[in-house]
Amino acid sequence: MSVVKSPVAGEFIRKSSGFRCWIVDDNSQAEFVAEPGRYHLYISRNCPWAHRSALVRELKGLQDVVSMDVLGYRRSDDNEWIFRPEIEGCTVDTVNGFSGINQIYATTDPDYQGSATVPVLFDKKLNCVVSNESADIIHMFNNVFNAWATNPELDLYPIDLHKKIDAVNEWTYRQLNNGVYRAGFAKSQQAYEEAYGDVFTALDRLEALLSNARFLCGDQLTTADIRVYATLFRFDPVYFIRFKCNKTMIEFGYPNLWAYLKRLYQTPGFAQTSNLDHIKNGYFGRTGNGTVPLGWGKDYLKKLGL
Ligand SMILES: N[C@@H](CCC(=O)N[C@@H](CS)C(=O)NCC(=O)O)C(=O)O
Structure with a gap:
């Protein structure tokens, strides 16, 4: 059993992720069902949590299954991740044409008070955020898109x-x-x-x-x-x-x-x-x-x- 230590004064506490829905591949009645071309990953390349999500997408060969955009590496003065297509390796928002991550979160919760973090897994069909928790995103990438992945044999969670x-x-x-x-x-x-x-x-x-x-x-x-x-x-x-x-x-x-x-x-x-x-x-x-x-x-x- 793990022991959860109480925080010491001045400790950095990471906020918990606000969106933790799951894409499934075995239930067509579910809200989020695995389909090629339906989901989209928003990342920044400097963030390690986004990095792990992009890495599993790459290793599983999901580049044509889950599309992806890359935000700038520096947040705005208001602390918002913004699109900076003029920077090499960054893109525009190819899905919504938004300027930054706040608008992406607002599609799903206009009053969202949590952290607007990367990565974000977005549903292009229902126009909403599925998950902003990288630990969950890498599990979904490993498990539910194998029918279309170019490297489905790779099982990162056997x-x-x-x-x-x-x-x-x-x-x-x-x-x-x-x-x-x-x-x-x-x-x-x-x-x-x-x-x-x-x-x-x-x-x-x-x-x-x-x-x-x-x-x-x-x-x-x-x-x-x-x-x-x-x-x-x-x-x-x-x-x-x-x-x-x-x-x-x-x-x-x-x-x-x-x-x-x-x-x-x-x-x-x-x-x-x-x-x-x-x-x-x-x-x-x-x-x-x-x-x-x-x-x-x-x-x-x-x-x-x-
Ligand atoms: N639990 C999240 C953490 C993600 C996270 O904290 N990302 C940082 C970048 S490295 C971020 O976007 N921070 C912005 C903020 O906290 O407002 C995950 O693993 O996906």
């Missing part, structure tokens, strides 16, 4: 590994995926130090897991790896410095994780969805004096092997 995957996901979410944010956005020294401790405890644990396995849950790629990858890819270039997770970099402190990160990056689908330029601009462009560090660019990608 039934015999459910327990193992869920267990890994639980601690990697709190300690690593959200841990880096808890370190970076902490409003007290204590909250920062606890998060920092969690991050490196999780990395130590992952390093040990990988000493005798190719992937986190054994010898096959699962959603546990997908979720960890999005954080690992950003770690040395961004989180080490921007979120003050600077005990050690992956490259220098974690040989198993570094080899694993390189192996994943070199697997088709990973590099295609990993946009370092958007990531650096997104994380660094909004803070302090707005400058973006020059290092950890193409040299980093080269080290990862492509």
